[in-house]
Amino acid sequence: MVHKILKEMEDNNVEPDNLTLNSKLQLYAAESNIKTMEKLLAEYDANTIFTLYWRTSCKMAEACLKHGLVVEAVKKMRRAKELVDPTSKKLVYESLTVLYGDAGKGEDVYRIWDLYKVDVKDKECRSVISALLKLNDINGAIKVFKEMYFGDLFEHKYDIQNVAMIASACCESGQTEEAMEIMYMIIRARAVFKMMKLMAVSLAVAVVYISFNLVGLVIFILKMALGAI
Numbered sequence: 001m002v003h004k005i006l007k008e009m010e011d012n013n014v015e016p017d018n019l020t021l022n023s024k025l026q027l028y029a030a031e032s033n034i035k036t037m038e039k040l041l042a043e044y045d046a047n048t049i050f051t052l053y054w055r056t057s058c059k060m061a062e063a064c065l066k067h068g069l070v071v072e073a074v075k076k077m078r079r080a081k082e083l084v085d086p087t088s089k090k091l092v093y094e095s096l097t098v099l100y101g102d103a104g105k106g107e108d109v110y111r112i113w114d115l116y117k118v119d120v121k122d123k124e125c126r127s128v129i130s131a132l133l134k135l136n137d138i139n140g141a142i143k144v145f146k147e148m149y150f151g152d153l154f155e156h157k158y159d160i161q162n163v164a165m166i167a168s169a170c171c172e173s174g175q176t177e178e179a180m181e182i183m184y185m186i187i188r189a190r191a192v193f194k195m196m197k198l199m200a201v202s203l204a205v206a207v208v209y210i211s212f213n214l215v216g217l218v219i220f221i222l223k224m225a226l227g228a229i
Helices: 002-011 018-030 034-046 054-066 070-082 089-102 106-119 122-134 138-150 160-172 176-188 195-211 215-228
Strands: none
Touching: 018 034, 018 054, 034 054, 054 070, 054 089, 070 089, 089 106, 089 122, 106 122, 106 138, 122 138, 122 160, 138 160, 138 176, 160 176
């Protein structure tokens, strides 16, 4: 459909605009047509009246990563960061976090986290933790989790998915004591919980422990949670 519309525009000598050029670049990226994408991008860059969208730059970076073109992908990620505006900042940084994780660039994941952590909510924090876990940086993921939920960023809420994700990562890497410490810190903050939320978080972590056959920890965590109610 998109191809047909673009072809009709060319046949009718319709001058391309920002939307058209960005749509073309995103289309070529989706099709992994790297050669044509790069050629059009070069033409695009030669014409200063057009504006590249941050989402387009991220889509092109994603296409480059699929072909193992990490250097080219990183260039496009850095370009996307330059296109950030106040309304899109969180979306851009969340996308870049995922892309840098896929590119194996842990230092850039941390750099993006430092840039926007004061504004993040659970979803954005999850993308950072997930990216670091993908890089096998369990300690970094734990650090980000603690910074988000036990540091100055703490808003007295815990996201069940994030708690379960970090607990699972700790268990998988053999750091069960770290998982217990995190859960203990959460239960210790019980004053900020509604009873049902505390039990929901506790049960989510208990399910993680069961999957690793850590029955003793399941009993212990549920006893702690019940004792805190």
